[in-house]
Amino acid sequence: MKIKTVVKKARAEGRSLLSEVEAKEILHSAGVPVERTVLTTTVKDALAQADWIGYPVVLKIVSPDISHKSDIGGVKIGLKDRTAVRVAFNEILANAKKAAPKASITGIAVQHMAPPGTEVIIGVTTDAQFGPVVMFGLGGIMVEVMKDVVFRVVPVTERDARQMISEIKGKAILDGVRGQPPLDKTAITNAILKVSEFVLNNPEVLELDLNPMLVYPKGAVAVDARIVIAEE
Secondary structure (H helix, E strand, O other), X not given: OOHHHHHHHHHHOOOOEOOHHHHHHHXXXXXXXEOOEEEEOOHHHHHHHHHHHOOOEEEEEEOOOOOOOHHHOOEEEEEXXXXXXXXXXXXXXXXXXXXXXXXXXXXXXXXXXXXXXXXXXXXXXXEOOOEEEEEEEEOOOHHHHOOOEEEEEOOOOHHHHHHHHHHOOOHHHHHOOOOXXXXXXXHHHHHHHHHHHHHHXXXXXXXXXXXXXXXXXXOEXXXXXXXXXXXX
């Protein structure tokens, strides 16, 4: 999926926030490691996509009017078979309609449920003076509690990315603690570089968040993605 097409569609609909499905599709096309996510609108379609993606899967409500999906029961995780997907699909729709009856519902996203990993965040903000700035740190709730993040102005070099990884206070977690194997810093470095390249080539992107990105002893993948674009 080309970002120009997605941006044109979003602007035509009066949106600055891309859907998670849109964000992941264009990030995947740019080489950023994200868990592929497919939009479905019927139970039959959701079942077909879950069979294709492989269990376990996660289902999420997709709506421009619902930002905190989990709070309204719009997310179901660890779905191991077709019966679970069917039940979850109907429950998510019912929960969304009850919590936000006037919300416009685009559909329900289906994605493979990645195995547990260490959570980090890679993000982008746009500074009025310096332009796009890449952020890296520990992810999940840790970014809110610890605020252990570092920044670099785009374009980010490989040396910059490696320095960012070594500068966070929680770097020992990435090195492996209490007998745990070290995590794949090369995968993190590559993800930071791909994000830097992506925003450099697409100045319409004002904000970007990969949170969390799950890191393993080998590899890393973002399970959630958020992109905000500039007005036309």
